[in-house]
Amino acid sequence: MKSPQSLDLLLSIDRLCGVPIRTQLEEQLRRAIREQRLHAGLQLPATRTLASEIGLSRGLVVEAYEQLLAEGWIVSRRGSGTRVASRGVGIAVAEVSSQQQGDLPRFDFRPGSPDPQRFPWSAWTAAVRRGMAAAGADAFRYPDHRGAPVLRASLARYLARARGCDSAAERLLVCGGFTQAMDLICRVLKERGARCIAIEDPAFESLGTNINAHGLVTHRIAVDDHGMQVDRLRATAADAVVVTPAHQYPTGAVLSPLRRERLLAWARERGALIIEDDYDAEFRYDGPACGALQGQASEHTLYVGTASKTLTPALRLGWILAPAPMATALAALKRRVDRGASAIEQIALAGFIEHGDLDRHLRRMRVIYRRRRDAVLAALARHRFEHRVHGISAGLHLMIELSRDVDEFELVRQAQLQSVRLFAGRGFWSQPQAAPPALVLGYGAIELEDIDEGIARLACIVREGVPAVAALRA
């Protein structure tokens, strides 16, 4: 077995996989730092040394280091070389890290979480009691690895009604959230000979690296105000595409009806699969409701939904609605992988849906989140943010486009010093340096009365100007 004692063992550059080499190098270094395989304070090899070790041009390594420096993953000081930054810096880039939750910020605008203060605990425990009384001792046997039958039946009805899905309990698999859904899907696709998966650009930061970890190539498809530019799929060899049609992450764009049609046409012609990440569609404030793509092409769509935004990510419950052959293969893999999800919480969720508790909770939360969104927009106006704001009509976050000369990573770092936490947009793009500077700001976890003060602090930092990052050309 190989031991990861020298840095080069951590890096494996594949010149044939279609991903730009610099991107591969950056992503692998980011992952190694995030996973603490490269620990805080570790001195990185000089660019010249690393370039020769892994057989790349020095220019590529310099660019990758500059990028990681800009993102805060590494630090560079005259005389002491380049080192891995101390923990908690890289984090602002793109992920909520559970490891860092000890120091909750005063003004928490991190996207991706619903309000932890408003989990409907008493309705939930009532659902647990009712469900377990009905299930009896059978609830304590090995659970059905495909998901509790009562939950699959409830979800099938819910998805048909609330999301316009073409659903059936037999084609539903309960899993541990979107992350596990993608892990299972990638494993089945890989087994079936798939080689390439297209994803949006920008996208959820770990999506691409997680897919690549299965030995699958990712192609990035640019997003504009009408969502993914689906016509670009034809120039790829993608066997499947991951898309967030209802509310693109993180730009918030809604996939236009014309593009929906074209995406479905591509999937039909190619025999490809659409992986629909329907992560926060339940929260729509303005404009018409936006049904799931799956309802239009159930034979070609793997629909993925979760309880992570509607209820809480702490439950780790999600579901895949798949065409029949994929549903069978995914269920077989789920059995091999973990034999299914916890039965008690599945039974509770089924009753929670059937009893109308989920609808009640969503109605209440829609009002609360909408007020917060309006407060964010009002505060941005009051504190003279004259930037374009994207994706305000739905979900739990919005994106603020900054002017080209702003260093957003430095801005995020400065904000953190003021106890304001939010994400820099660039971390979501495949080519962060070419991406438009932006802030991704969530309002799922911040109280209404804290919003104005948080935005005021942010405005103050923007007005005072953010120093440019020193170049690394040594």
Add this chain to the structure above:
Amino acid sequence: MKSPQSLDLLLSIDRLCGVPIRTQLEEQLRRAIREQRLHAGLQLPATRTLASEIGLSRGLVVEAYEQLLAEGWIVSRRGSGTRVASRGVGIAVAEVSSQQQGDLPRFDFRPGSPDPQRFPWSAWTAAVRRGMAAAGADAFRYPDHRGAPVLRASLARYLARARGCDSAAERLLVCGGFTQAMDLICRVLKERGARCIAIEDPAFESLGTNINAHGLVTHRIAVDDHGMQVDRLRATAADAVVVTPAHQYPTGAVLSPLRRERLLAWARERGALIIEDDYDAEFRYDGPACGALQGQASEHTLYVGTASKTLTPALRLGWILAPAPMATALAALKRRVDRGASAIEQIALAGFIEHGDLDRHLRRMRVIYRRRRDAVLAALARHRFEHRVHGISAGLHLMIELSRDVDEFELVRQAQLQSVRLFAGRGFWSQPQAAPPALVLGYGAIELEDIDEGIARLACIVREGVPAVAALRA
């Protein structure tokens, strides 16, 4: 992408992997039937056709078909060829299938489950209430993917105290039971260049096939009355070994102190890992307590425990205690795979342990299970089973060795007709035809007052004789 339209696509025989070709063929056919990729009633190709399609000798295919016929996976009728048996037959061989639980047997001696009637529900819900009151809203954020810190701390103390482990919260990873533990471990070992994993012979039926699914070779190491014959490891190229030292599954043998020493010596010399499956060690009735191997060699052991036998498999909670570098790698993978387990039940389990509820529950259940075991032994004597009984000193099952002329699969089938469910022993061996006929009989889920009648029905079938299986030589 390939489609599994013809049978040969489902089979992939690897002549270099060290697993006998007939075993590979049998295991792949069993899996395909179990996963319903080969559905009930499907006609299998003639032995001659299949042999030529996959390039094997016809004799090998005939032997594989005979074996599957004997195990009830397939049926053969003059004139209509060989077909996949209807559902519910293969099941008696080795697994509790959640799909088949609709028809619970009257006398349920299936091994592997604790009593579903005696889950300590009120103590559990009290632990949920206490834990959630203490955790507050933080419990509803994204959980720590390594496991809730309170649970890892509780488990570290519990494992040191109850199992003699060299434990530390930082080296613990909470996962979804033994199945997920093995999936994570295999992925990390494979990434690190491991090629071969030794497992016991006999072993939990899906263990070998699940490991093989990762592209890892398995070597089977014979078990006798003193547990795994560890000296045989030296003749293999195993990078790791899976062992059940406290109560071998399914024979119930305890690994002798001398073999423990030799196993640890082998691991140290080879730089190999011991994967310790400590699945039911909490239930010991006679003889000295048997501490975990991990306590003697924490640098070389991946200890895996679960709540599946002590509480209920419905919780899907397990844990891996690993050497530090493996713990880091496993945690990174767990994050990529599903971002951790449900927080609420982890917090509840932590409180359940800390509050002494687990100890109380185990004390109570030990008395109940011990009485049931004694009742099984008494019933076997009363109904004149003059066979050797193995593994009675611990756990939730025992194994009855039958005489060579008994067809145990037929016996299990006949018993099922009498509403008595138990497992045939042969399904656990790599070479079922060479294995000693045996019955594996669990007493975790059967009430004390039902035991005598269940054993009486079994005795009746044994006394009346079981017809031999017709040979398939066509």
